[in-house]
Amino acid sequence: MEKFTKLTSRAVPLATENIDTDQIIPARFLKATDKVGFGDNVFRDWRFHKDGSLNNEFVLNNTNYSGSILVAGDNFGCGSSREHAAWALTGYGFKVIVSSFFADIFKGNALNNGLLPVQVSAGYLKELMAYLQENPTSEIVVNLEEQSIETAIGTATFDIDPYKKTCMINGYDDIDYLISKKDQITAFEAQNMN
């Protein structure tokens, strides 16, 4: 997993609420057996019309906006557990998602792929969204060690599980840790399974 400490970047404001993982990556793109290439189809049916032409009204196609931070509406990532959603977002180049609320499974999948979910208050998100819509070149600084997000509208802090924070800063994943506990797991089985 890629390490994450600090990021300074422009951001893309996507004001829609309840963005589900079917929108992030539609089911018809889940036929691959590896993790490569999902970025090409992120938000496929919002980015493109059915005939394959670009939907110029969608914010990702607006050339005024760029950067590796996505600022999205409340309850981001609800629905299906598909980790392909996290692969699609990182594949496209996003490293941070800012929202006022994240769905559970998506949040875990993001953290397992070095994609940082930054949860801010509903008020902060609303103000930030409005500011970015008017000021597309404004930069955001996300500092994981300090758990802070610094934007033109002010600085806010965010919560993250201390264990997951360590993993992201060092690029560790859970498999290494769990395998190191192999003997303890075997002992647990011996004691609890008949």
Next chain:
Amino acid sequence: MGKTLFDKVWDAHVVDTIENGPQILYIDKHLIHEVTSPQAFNELKQRGIPVARPHKIVATADHNTPTVNQHLPIKDALSRKQLTQLSKNCKENNIPLYDLGHKNNGIVHVIAPELGFTQPGMTMVCGDSHTSTHGAFGTIAFGIGTSQVAQVFASQCLLLQKPKSLRVSVNGNLKKGVLPKDVILYIIAKLGTNSGTGFFCEYAGNVFEEMSMEGRMTVCNMSIEMGARGGMIAPDQTTFDYVAGKEYAPKGEEFDKKVAYWKTLPTDTDATFDKEYSFDAADIEPMITYGTNPGMGIKITENIPDFNDSSFEKSLEYMNFKKGESLINKPINYVFIGSCTNSRIEDFRIAAAYVKGKQKATNVNAWLVPGSQKVAKQITEEGLQTVFEAAGFVLRQPGCSACLAMNDDKIPEGEYCVSTSNRNFEGRQGQGSRTILASPLVAAATAVEGKIIDITQHLN
């Protein structure tokens, strides 16, 4: 202080607790399918890690399989490759697989209970958010991402923060024509799609106690649609009777020993929950959804609400519905009865009882997709197939089908589908398709009438 059902099962599976961090939770049963497992197998292979407990894994092919001509080679090259990959991975790692055509094949959340893999007090995971289904047995069951599939492969454990507890109670008498699907659609409409996030939900009250296991599975299945990782119902005699005699369930003395343990699992009377809601069963009516998330549901007789909100308006625009409008008499050309929510025998009995002696409307394309080979066999044996065929319906072969439209079962752009599945997200049933979630009874009635009707006026 007393413990909840969730506490009891969770605490019995904690291997260790990391200071200021997550817990190591032991997983009893790991279900896998073709879509969310290949990258996990690759990960282990690349790192030279073996699958730790292959006998605790069960595999099936369901998401990406055709529902017609399953005996022929799969036409779509990518789908075929994904299924071949699953067979190869299972073979290499000694994992039992119920492949396409096998007598035990079917939707992962339909086959595990009917084969007796799902048992009270267990921890179960699958790379599929509707794993919450198995909570109907008093099981901690939840969906995981592919990185977590790899973790369970490698260690039979997961690193998790213990979720908070939520209880939803529904007491009283359900009205005629109100099915388990209506109960859960009502709860989600009341509480919203993120009310359960960070929580594990227990459903309590006489309404759930009186439900069949099939009904309980329908309810727990949709827990994730209000954001809850899982839902649970206390195991009772209904549960034990269902599990008894199933192929992979414990037998004889061992079964009796298990039942004695399972009886200790229900929530203690003095246990407390982080959040509680309760509803009156008499307030629930047959439900339908009008928007693009499962929380956008109304009683079938109600009008679409009027909210001044851009996401709400975007959703109505996608559905081509207007604020304040009624859905009664809306012409419908597609009906889907199937999915891990409503594809069990009881669902087809309900649909068959309604369509018996009637005819499918000529404008309707109805897709009836059993959840498993066993359900398909039961449909034939009980004579339901004859009823469906006489009414102009054709039964398809088992699979996830039009619930997520990964295979060819896609609803065309702009068309409405009254569907017994679990998600009405934009394009969920095919690009540009418009999904209206409902019970198998409402779906069957729509197929007969060719439009949405007030089912409450058609029940004798």
